[in-house]
Amino acid sequence: MPSDSGGPQVVIVGGGFCGAALALHLTRLAARPLGVTLIEPAADLGRGIAYAGDEPVHRINIPAARMAVFQDEPGDFDRYAHAQGAVAADAAGLQPNGDFYARRTLFGDYVGGLLTAARAVNPAVSIDHVRANAVALRQGSVVTDQGASIPADALVIATGNPRPTLPGPLAPLAGDSRLIVDPWQPGALSGIVEDAGVLIVGTGLTTADVVAVLGRRGHRGAIVALSRHGLTQRRKQPGPYQPQGNFAALPGDTALELLQSVRAVLGAGGPAGVRWEDVIEAVRLQGRAIWRRLPEDERRRVVRHLRAFWDVHRYQVAPPVDDAVRAARAEGRLSIEAGTIQVASAAADGIGVAIRPRGRTGVETRRFGHVVNATGPSMHALIDGNPFLADLAAQGQIAADPLQLGLHVGPDSRPIGSASAPLPIFALGLLARGQFGELAGIRELSAQAAEVALALVRAFEPDAPLPARGDLLVIPGRHATAVPSRIAEPTC
Ligand SMILES: Cc1cc2nc3c(=O)[nH]c(=O)nc-3n(C[C@H](O)[C@H](O)[C@H](O)COP(=O)(O)OP(=O)(O)OC[C@H]3O[C@@H](n4cnc5c(N)ncnc54)[C@H](O)[C@@H]3O)c2cc1C
Secondary structure: OOOOOOOEEEEEEOHHHHHEEEEEEEHHHOOOOOOEEOOOOOOOOOOOOOOOOOOOOOOOOOOOOHHHOOOOOHHHHHHHHHHOOOOOHHHHHHHHOOOOOOHHHHHHHHHHHHHHHHHHHOEEEEEEEEEEEEEEEEEOEEEOOOEEEEEOEEEEEOOOOOOOOOOHHHHHHOOOOEEEEOOOOOOOOOOOOOOOOOEOOOOOOHHHHHHHHHHHHHOHHHOEEEOOOOOOOOOOOOOOOOOOOOOOOOOOOOHHHHHHHHHHHHHHOOOHHOOOHHHHHHHOOOHHHHHHHOOOHHHHHHHHHHHHHHHHHHEOOOHHHHHHHHHHHOOOOOOEEEEEEEEEEOOOEEEEEEEEEOOOOOOOOEEEEEEEEEOOOOOHHOOOOOOHHHHHHHHHOOOOOOOOOOOEEEOOEOOOOOOHOOEEEEHHHHHHHHHHHHOOHHHHHHHHHHHHHHOOOOOHHOOOOOHHHHHEOOOOOOOOEOOOOOOOOOOO
């Protein structure tokens, strides 16, 4: 059971990056006793799916110097990586310009370390970790699968990415050990026979990770990566970026106009051209404002027609991972194809997959030793696949957002419909994407966690003065840091 802080109790369900970031921001902001309990089945807080495991070729896709949990501590993770000796010991992550693409597990270590330090910094705030899955909310208490009932004065849902599930055409393969449904599970690829042919379903970041892991293990069999469009992620280009374009104040507010204005900025650079990275950076920085202005139908058009193209430009692949993918292609070990799977069947001598190549009517059946599902989080199972969310939905406290991007939440990050709940409820991270549009990178996620922390502290300490710029929070062994007087939109 959580310790008694003597103050109100914030229960956070999900102790991945977002849950941990909220606890950190609360530690900075709360002046009076406050209990923070993270319910998370994993042993470590702050890792979630992305920063767990010990796979050395799983790397963060932005340089360490730009991974800031606190906007007023730029470069802190980079300093941590150097101080830990991780940069010196990991030459493969270091680029010629000095950018360091850290192993994802190192970022998990870093966030865990911040939490440990934060516990010592603000004695008014107690942070507890209950190792369990939340399964229900009953009379203001969160019930876990271990039988505990944890009273809450506020509830924050930070359950993050739903795990991948089997796409329909692969359903006949269910239960076959040659099919890897969830490549995010640590060690998921260890059973792949090294000279077997592998079909990877998907061509995005997870596919790049899978190819890099197979390359590290010396896989010799042919690898085919297949998706509808066959689009692959762009390689992360060195900064600094010079954001180009103003897309937040378009007169028409349509998806088409957004696309046209992005194209116009890209084409307006004269012979020297405009770097696409700078235009994408401008869209990222203005993402919230752009999304806010688009009516629902236009948001739907963005999701349906532009998202695949946005994703491959916005979520770029770390250069060391891209190098592994390029090497596999150059050596003829990997082909990237566009097409759709019609049906799959398992036989003793392999898995037969009927594929219709994009733009053709005919279907070709090919045989693979293994099939890896790299289609990403299973958004359609977001609520039903998580007993806690299913329970909240059954009570009418949450619902899917109209575009199926997450939960239906308001601009205050509170689920629409949760006003009748016995306590305030908030949703963090990709769960709130339908409202904010762009919520995936560490900077955006941390900024939203800071906003929710501020709302919670304001609710619990309405008469307390907010920390003024210049107040100091000193984390032992680290530099003194000014507490921000307001929570800014992400700027770095
Ligand atoms: C494989 C992968 C790699 C990524 N790499 C990068 C990257 O390099 N750079 C970047 O900026 N972003 C990256 N991301 C984006 C990533 O989503 C965010 O960076 C961030 O980690 C999301 O954190 P989260 O806390 O919202 O979700 P998650 O990390 O998914 O954490 C949610 C947590 O909630 C817990 N949980 C779920 N249901 C319950 C329940 N009922 N009870 C208790 N606990 C529950 C889970 O156990 C999990 O630990 C990556 C994402 C993935 C999936």
